[in-house]
Amino acid sequence: MNGSQTVIVIVVLVLGSALARTGMPVILVAEVLTTCGLIGAHLARRPASATETP
Numbered sequence: 001m002n003g004s005q006t007v008i009v010i011v012v013l014v015l016g017s018a019l020a021r022t023g024m025p026v027i028l029v030a031e032v033l034t035t036c037g038l039i040g041a042h043l044a045r046r047p048a049s050a051t052e053t054p
Helices: 003-021 026-045
Strands: none
Touching: 003 026
16 A cells, blocks of 8 residues: 555545544445545546646
8 A cells, every 4th residue: 555545545534433423324424435535546546747847
């Protein structure tokens, strides 16, 4: 697991814990966490922008 994946896992776990404490239904928490994990994984795989400074 690289750094980006570790950050995604930590953020998803913290978000899941926060949502569970609010009393949200388990299925809704699972859907939110799945969506966040997929978005995070997609962003982590995106190539870095090639900005050049003159």
